[in-house]
Amino acid sequence: xxxxxxxxxxxxxxxxxxxxxxxxxxxxxxxxxxxxxxxxxxxxxxxxxxxxxxxxxxxxxxxxxxxxxxxxxxxxxxxxxxxxxxxxxxxxxxxxxxxxxxxxxxxxxxxxxxxxxxxxxxxxxxxxxxxxxxxxxxxxxxxxxxxxxxxxxxxxxxxxxxxxxxxxxxxxxxxxxxxxxxxxxxxxxxxxxxxxxxxxxxxxxxxxxxxxxxxxxxxxxxxxxxxxxxxxxxxxxxxxxxxxxxxxxxxxxxxxxxxxxxxxxxxxxxxxxxxxxxxxxxxxxxxxxxxxxxxxxxxx
Amino acid sequence: xxxxxxxxxxxxxxxxxxxxxxxxxxxxxxxxxxxxxxxxxxxxxxxxxxxxxxxxxxxxxxxxxxxxxxxxxxxxxxxxxxxxxxxxxxxxxxxxxxxxxxxxxxxxxxxxxxxxxxxxxxxxxxxxxxxxxxxxxxxxxxxxxxxxxxxxxxxxxxxxxxxxxxxxxxxxxxxxxxxxxxxxxxxxxxxxxxxxxxxxxxxxxxxxxxxxxxxxxxxxxxxxxxxxxxxxxxxxxxxxxxxxxxxxxxxxxxxxxxxxxxxxxxxxxxxxxxxxxx
Ligand code: SF4
Ligand code: SF4
Ligand SMILES: [Fe+2]
Numbered sequence: 001x002x003x004x005x006x007x008x009x010x011x012x013x014x015x016x017x018x019x020x021x022x023x024x025x026x027x028x029x030x031x032x033x034x035x036x037x038x039x040x041x042x043x044x045x046x047x048x049x050x051x052x053x054x055x056x057x058x059x060x061x062x063x064x065x066x067x068x069x070x071x072x073x074x075x076x077x078x079x080x081x082x083x084x085x086x087x088x089x090x091x092x093x094x095x096x097x098x099x100x101x102x103x104x105x106x107x108x109x110x111x112x113x114x115x116x117x118x119x120x121x122x123x124x125x126x127x128x129x130x131x132x133x134x135x136x137x138x139x140x141x142x143x144x145x146x147x148x149x150x151x152x153x154x155x156x157x158x159x160x161x162x163x164x165x166x167x168x169x170x171x172x173x174x175x176x177x178x179x180x181x182x183x184x185x186x187x188x189x190x191x192x193x194x195x196x197x198x199x200x201x202x203x204x205x206x207x208x209x210x211x212x213x214x215x216x217x218x219x220x221x222x223x224x225x226x227x228x229x230x231x232x233x234x235x236x237x238x239x240x241x242x243x244x245x246x247x248x249x250x251x252x253x254x255x256x257x258x259x260x261x262x263x264x265x266x267x268x269x270x271x272x273x274x275x276x277x278x279x280x281x282x283x284x285x286x287x288x289x290x291x292x293x294x295x296x297x298x299x300x
Numbered sequence: 301x302x303x304x305x306x307x308x309x310x311x312x313x314x315x316x317x318x319x320x321x322x323x324x325x326x327x328x329x330x331x332x333x334x335x336x337x338x339x340x341x342x343x344x345x346x347x348x349x350x351x352x353x354x355x356x357x358x359x360x361x362x363x364x365x366x367x368x369x370x371x372x373x374x375x376x377x378x379x380x381x382x383x384x385x386x387x388x389x390x391x392x393x394x395x396x397x398x399x400x401x402x403x404x405x406x407x408x409x410x411x412x413x414x415x416x417x418x419x420x421x422x423x424x425x426x427x428x429x430x431x432x433x434x435x436x437x438x439x440x441x442x443x444x445x446x447x448x449x450x451x452x453x454x455x456x457x458x459x460x461x462x463x464x465x466x467x468x469x470x471x472x473x474x475x476x477x478x479x480x481x482x483x484x485x486x487x488x489x490x491x492x493x494x495x496x497x498x499x500x501x502x503x504x505x506x507x508x509x510x511x512x513x514x515x516x517x518x519x520x521x522x523x524x525x526x527x528x529x530x531x532x533x534x535x536x537x538x539x540x541x542x543x544x545x546x547x548x549x550x551x552x553x554x555x556x557x558x559x560x561x562x563x564x565x566x567x568x569x570x571x572x573x574x575x576x577x578x
Contacts, residue, residue: 129570
């Protein structure tokens with residue numbers, strides 16, 4: 001059926017959030033490629049998952065330059081697992097020349113030479129370097145049941161190496177519906193981190209995003225039909241600051257997305273260039289409800 | 301489709317006054333003894349304008365004494381998040397902490413400050429302007445509390461990149477932006493001479509193991525706008541005695557007597573935190 005230009009039926013109207021400005025640029029340096037395949041991974045990453053391919057170094061640097069032109073304050077590298085990238089150190093250096101950098105990692109691949117290289121950059125780069133290591137339980141049993149056998153020991157070893165080189169990683173903990181009590185307790189993680197040489201322990205809690213593999217994991221659940229953002233929520237004047245996508249964007253090999261959470265949703269791809277993607281965007285996905293009620297941001 | 305061009309949503313305040321050597325300080329946190337010492341030091345160094353960038357209360361004793369000091373010494377002021385909160389008797393200081401321990405100590409000092417600020421003091425805090433623009437020679441300097449765009453935004457040295465500063469200077473039409481709110485002083489100049497100066501705080505030491513507190517002087521040197529950070533000694537022993545007499549937490553007093561921060565550490569970026577003791 002032909003429609004006149006600009007005409008919009010009521011069914012096509014989506015709940016939109018204005019973008020304030022670009023503060024945080026997420027770069028999916030390794031796409032959906034990960035060395036492990038966690039049962040709760042909300043972007044369903046794994047060793048052979050190339051829905052988003054690894055980005056080439058020139059593409060990463062182009063994204064960084066586009067972000068600087070747009071006025072960014074900070075850069076985050078994520079994936080997948082960023083330390084799978086063959087040129088990760090060069091990319092880290094490129095980022096740190098431009099802005100503070102955070103890296104989300106499962107910690108498994110951080111060997112002694114890498115920890116040393118990161119420690120040197122933490123001490124001397126022009127801007128802050130922050131490492132965040134995922135650990136979803138403070139015992140091998142509780143962590144490895146979702147992250148895979150042996151991952152707890154490997155991640156803790158990575159944390160220990162980082163700490164011995166002066167970097168004090170933040171531990172990122174997913175709040176799972178079926179976690180044991182200690183694994184939802186700040187004090188248990190603080191103690192674990194101290195035991196492994198982290199003198200200023202910090203924990204970042206990740207609320208459950210019930211999408212990707214988490215949606216169908218035994219012990220998890222899908223969203224309920226009422227778990228949606230409403231137009232009324234967005235009337236709050238601080239709404240674009242409360243939702244991270246009001247001030248951030250995520251670049252992958254497949255384009256620019258509203259956030260690092262919804263890179264598998266075509267409706268949240270905002271363009272192929274960053275400059276096209278700095279604009280208002282929909283927030284009508286069920287995952288948006290988690291961001292809203294938790295006032296959650298993947299950064300800070 | 302709404303596109304974003306620049307970050308500024310508000311009109312700019314008018315440029316006022318013209319100065320040669322400006323003293324700038326922030327974060328009094330009720331340290332009235334430091335306020336008096338800093339203003340005296342700035343006058344002795346020939347400052348022809350003195351600006352306070354907000355946060356009169358918090359942390360220290362007898363909040364009205366700092367308000368009186370600023371008023372009696374005819375310091376020009378702009379408002380901090382703390383002043384807005386106390387001035388309007390809000391529930392908390394809106395400092396922007398996210399950690400429970402930070403929030404615990406922040407609430408202790410806020411409740412004490414609110415309970416001990418007179419009605420007259422509160423109405424003075426409530427009417428402070430939120431930003432100001434001054435002229436230094438040919439150049440415009442924009443004064444704010446946290447950042448030009450948000451009163452409680454933290455601008456730390458290790459997390460405020462040059463490209464971002466350049467954008468702020470462009471959008472706020474300023475050669476130099478001056479702020480406070482973090483409690484640590486630093487500055488960054490771009491190749492073209494524009495830049496950002498965070499004056500730190502005079503209310504507590506700069507987490508460097510020294511008991512002095514810091515402020516900034518801004519003036520033209522060889523054609524370039526140049527900042528100098530100045531450490532100022534004050535009667536910290538008296539402040540510590542007054543804090544103890546008012547029943548303020550020993551953790552706060554320790555910061556005054558040692559120069560190391562013991563609270564509100566979780567907000568520090570890893571790099572800045574690494575330099576401190578805790
Ligand atoms: S949660 Fe992280 S570590 Fe686990 S599969 Fe997903 S990307 Fe990899
Ligand atoms: S999931 Fe969260 S960050 Fe992503 S678009 Fe929705 S509200 Fe924004
Ligand atoms: Fe402040």
